[in-house]
Amino acid sequence: MYPENLKYSKEHEWVMAEAGNRARIGITFFAQKELGDVVFVELPEEGAEVAAGDGFAVVESVKAVSDIYAPVSGRVVEVNQALNDNPERINEDPYGEGWIAVIEMTDAAELDDLLNSDDYAALVAEA
Amino acid sequence: MKRTPLFQVHQAAGARLIEFAGYEMPVQYSGVLEEHRTVRLKAGIFDLSHMGEFLFTGPEALGALQRLLTNDLSKLEVGGAQYSLLCLENGGIVDDVIVFRLAQGYLMVVNAANIAKDLDWIKAHLPEGVHLEDQSEDTALIAVQGPEAARIVQALTSLALDGLYSFEAAEDQVAGKKALIARTGYTGEDGFEIYLGAADAVAVWEALMAVGQPLGLVPVGLGARDTLRLEAGLTLYGHEIDERTTPLEAGLGYFVRFEKGDFLGKEALLKQKAEGVKQKLVAFTVEGRGIPRQGYPLLAPDGSVIGRVTSGSFSPTLERDIGMGYVQTAFAAPGTLIGVDIRGKARPAEVIKGRFVPSRTRRRP
Numbered sequence: 001m002y003p004e005n006l007k008y009s010k011e012h013e014w015v016m017a018e019a020g021n022r023a024r025i026g027i028t029f030f031a032q033k034e035l036g037d038v039v040f041v042e043l044p045e046e047g048a049e050v051a052a053g054d055g056f057a058v059v060e061s062v063k064a065v066s067d068i069y070a071p072v073s074g075r076v077v078e079v080n081q082a083l084n085d086n087p088e089r090i091n092e093d094p095y096g097e098g099w100i101a102v103i104e105m106t107d108a109a110e111l112d113d114l115l116n117s118d119d120y121a122a123l124v125a126e127a
Numbered sequence: 128m129k130r131t132p133l134f135q136v137h138q139a140a141g142a143r144l145i146e147f148a149g150y151e152m153p154v155q156y157s158g159v160l161e162e163h164r165t166v167r168l169k170a171g172i173f174d175l176s177h178m179g180e181f182l183f184t185g186p187e188a189l190g191a192l193q194r195l196l197t198n199d200l201s202k203l204e205v206g207g208a209q210y211s212l213l214c215l216e217n218g219g220i221v222d223d224v225i226v227f228r229l230a231q232g233y234l235m236v237v238n239a240a241n242i243a244k245d246l247d248w249i250k251a252h253l254p255e256g257v258h259l260e261d262q263s264e265d266t267a268l269i270a271v272q273g274p275e276a277a278r279i280v281q282a283l284t285s286l287a288l289d290g291l292y293s294f295e296a297a298e299d300q301v302a303g304k305k306a307l308i309a310r311t312g313y314t315g316e317d318g319f320e321i322y323l324g325a326a327d328a329v330a331v332w333e334a335l336m337a338v339g340q341p342l343g344l345v346p347v348g349l350g351a352r353d354t355l356r357l358e359a360g361l362t363l364y365g366h367e368i369d370e371r372t373t374p375l376e377a378g379l380g381y382f383v384r385f386e387k388g389d390f391l392g393k394e395a396l397l398k399q400k401a402e403g404v405k406q407k408l409v410a411f412t413v414e415g416r417g418i419p420r421q422g423y424p425l426l427a428p429d430g431s432v433i434g435r436v437t438s439g440s441f442s443p444t445l446e447r448d449i450g451m452g453y454v455q456t457a458f459a460a461p462g463t464l465i466g467v468d469i470r471g472k473a474r475p476a477e478v479i480k481g482r483f484v485p486s487r488t489r490r491r492p
Contacts, residue, residue, distance in 0.1 A: 036143075036350065037160040039441035040416050040448070058470070060418050062159040062441060063350055065470075084416075088160075 001029045001121070003095055007111055008120035009071040014095060021108055023072050026099040027059060027090060030124040035061040038090040041083040044101055048076045052110055057100050059090065070103060072110045078102035131176035132267050132328040140346055148239035150177040153348040162351035163443045166314055167484075169343030170273030172335055173352060175320065176328060179242035179263040181249070184232035187256035192226065192233055195252055195391060197374060199384035203228045208294040208309055210382055212374050213248060214392030218399060219370035220377070221248050223362065225311060227296050234307070234322075236268075238364045252391065267328035271335060271344070272318030272355075274487070279339040280319050283331075284308065292491035293317075302334035310489060313352065315359025315482070317489045354440045357449065360410050360482030366421060366438045367408055367451055375399050376453065377408045406434060407459035410451050410483065411476045417469040419450035419476075425458075426466035426473055433458050436467060444484050450476070 002008065007015040012031035016024040032038065042058035050056045050070040057068040079101045083089060090098035105111075115123065128151045137144065142153035153174065156162060165171055183192060192200055198211035205228050213221035222241040227234040237245045242263055253259060271280055281288045286299040286308060296309035304327035312318040323331055336344065353363070362368050367377055374383050375396060383396055413419060419439030424432045439450030450467065458465055461480040466473045 036155060037158050039160070040418060042417070060441070062354060063154075065418065065420060091158075 002117045004117045007114035009114055010123065011069045013068060013071045015071050015114060017111055021105045023103045023105050024099050025071060025101050025103060026094055027068060029094050032091050032094045035059060035064055035066055037062050038087045041087050043079045043083065044076045046076055046079055050076060050103065068100060071114060072103055072105050073107060074103040074105040076101050077104045131174055132325045133174045133176060133332055136329060136332055142348060147349060148177055150239065152177060155348040155350045156346045159350035159354060160443050162345060162347040163354050165343060165345045166273045166316060166347055166355055167444060170271060170275035170279055170339060171345055171347035172339065173270040173347050175268040175270055177239035178268055179237040179239060180266045181235045182232055182260045182262055183257055185257045187254055188232055191254055191257045193387060194389060195249060197383040197390060199387040200226060201387065205230055206295055206297055208296050208311055212379065212382055213245065215370060216392060216395060218373040218392045218395035220368045220372060220374060221245060221370065223364055223368060241364060265325050267323045267325045268320060269332055270312055270318060270320045272312045272314040272316045274317065275342045276318040279335060279342055279344055282338040283334055293488040302331045304331050313361060314355040315484055316487050354443060357438050357440050358442055358444055358483045363438060373399060376404045376406055404456055406453045407456050408451060409454055409459050409478045410481065411465065411478050413448040413467060414475040416448060417474045418448045419467045419469060424468040425452050425454050426468055427458065428464060430473060442483055449483050
């Protein structure tokens with residue numbers, strides 16, 4: 001449920017470090033399960049500059065609205081436009097087709113501030 | 128937290144449970160969207176045992192209820208049901224209820240969250256000669272709703288459901304257990320609400336699931352119950368109606384019968400009717416994407432605030448975002464273009480007429 005090759009934020013985002021200082025971002029299995037059926041994703045603008053901790057996207061489920069915080073700082077270079085028509089991909093495949101955006105990081109060292117898979121699993125086990 | 132007699136059934140079905148009105152209730156089983164769509168296409172089964180049931184008996188019961196409620200019960204025959212409102216003297220809504228006329232008296236069904244408040248209000252206004260029995264704890268309530276509902280319930284009762292229309296009820300048996308079978312619901316679909324002794328709830332639920340599953344019946348939680356009623360344009364206490372709103376503002380004037388005689392709230396409501404309401408409840412669709420949530424401001428085309436959202440959701444049937452809310456009367460006509468402030472962004476919206484999906488209840492011809 002929490003792949004070992006990813007990093008995790010306490011706000012339930014995951015980050016996949018990619019070549020070229022890129023960080024692919026989505027929400028975790030736990031987050032999508034808590035939210036329930038996702039019906040709308042307000043995606044960030046491509047090119048937007050974000051700082052770690054900024055709200056940069058919004059995921060709406062039937063019952064709740066949830067801010068998605070940028071786990072790292074940088075520039076949004078790619079967004080998953082497929083979520084406009086198929087927001088349910090966040091539920092179906094949170095670590096794959098349900099990715100939200102890619103941020104080109106200004107400081108890759110911020111990744112070290114995030115949780116690893118075991119620590120994140122422990123965090124949600126308490127929830 | 129209280130539990131209904133069906134709690135263990137929900138747990139075994141893998142429901143997600145939440146606190147609602149002091150009860151631990153299922154909010155969803157397979158998922159809100161799937162449950163919602165199944166009710167529209169096939170059928171869903173709901174545990175509503177948290178709701179309250181008050182039985183009024185005695186020679187003065189009718190007179191007392193006529194004074195407590197806004198609708199006119201005098202022409203209701205045994206086996207009839209009626210939607211009605213309990214109002215404060217100032218016209219604010221204490222609760223919305225359904226009243227059944229039974230052989231032994233009148234049964235009032237109230238919102239779970241309002242049971243204690245309603246009892247206090249009613250007892251304070253109950254004359255001598257009326258016996259009020261709170262049966263809430265001993266009564267289970269199971270709803271079966273959707274196009275397959277009649278076939279499912281008919282398989283378990285000898286009552287001829289062909290002869291039972293919307294807002295009619297009969298005392299009979301379901302799966303061998305004594306039940307009040309009402310053709311009522313909160314989804315906009317044809318369906319039934321089955322009142323049972325608490326001890327019979329599990330057996331009847333399981334019997335309904337056994338005959339219903341091959342026809343597509345699924346258990347449905349409070350999440351889809353809310354989106355279903357919203358699409359049907361039905362008000363929910365605590366959202367569209369409360370003690371600060373009146374039936375006239377909420378578009379429930381049909382259920383206020385001034386000609387029947389005196390009732391609590393009459394004077395204030397007559398005055399409001401004569402002066403005209405300042406705000407009206409409307410249903411609206413949002414252009415583009417963005418879900419209006421309770422409390423979000425509603426806007427005039429010039430951006431000024433003209434009201435507030437009371438409920439909103441993604442509509443699984445229309446596949447767009449919808450809501451209800453109060454606006455200043457000048458903006459309440461169907462077709463009026465308004466806006467909704469969704470977290471600081473104004474989204475265009477349009478007032479629609481009444482409801483989002485057509486009613487499919489089975490009206491007596």
